[in-house]
Amino acid sequence: MNYIDIHTHTYYHGPEVTLVLNLFPDEPEKLELPALFSVGLHPWHVNELTWEKQVEHVRTSLENKKVIAAGEAGLDKTVDNSYEIQQLAFHAQLAAAESTKKPMIIHCVRSYSELLAFRKKSDLSLPWIFHWFNADAQIATELLRKNCYLSFGHMLFNEQSKAFRVFRTVNLERVFFETDDAGYSIQQVYEKAAAIRNTKTADLKTQILDNFGRCFQL
């Protein structure tokens, strides 16, 4: 049974790993690799002059069957890029994801209230996966209520993190795991997660495969 790495920037051959390799819009040649993909314009790369063209590339990529999600896309208040343009780029990608019926992989930094408020009022049905989730339990609960998933990775190794505290009690039907090139293998992340939840890695693998099938309608 496979491990699922829901978000990584590096193509690798791991034993029994299903990869969702994240691509930026300007690297379509990588779609030839034997993997599944998410393609998105990252909020760090949003530029007033180029964002529309890049979102157009995202839209085209989403028509490829191997591209199962749009993203990572989202909002980040810790970078200098215009927050307004970030929002325009995000909403344009969301429209593309909705029209191709693909979930989104979300990059969210200091923007949980904005994204949650939007999610609540927009009545979207396709799931959003919050990669590198690191917010409090209240936000987690509200996101789960709105058909979102939370992805955990290296923050599980930091017992002081919000992610660690949320992961101790979160509904495992709403969880994914990721490496995000943060220095831990996906096997290490699963093992750590299993230890925190006092369960077996094999049971977690079954659960995440289940989640994967449900979230992506595979």
Ligand SMILES: [Zn+2]
């Ligand atoms: Zn990433």
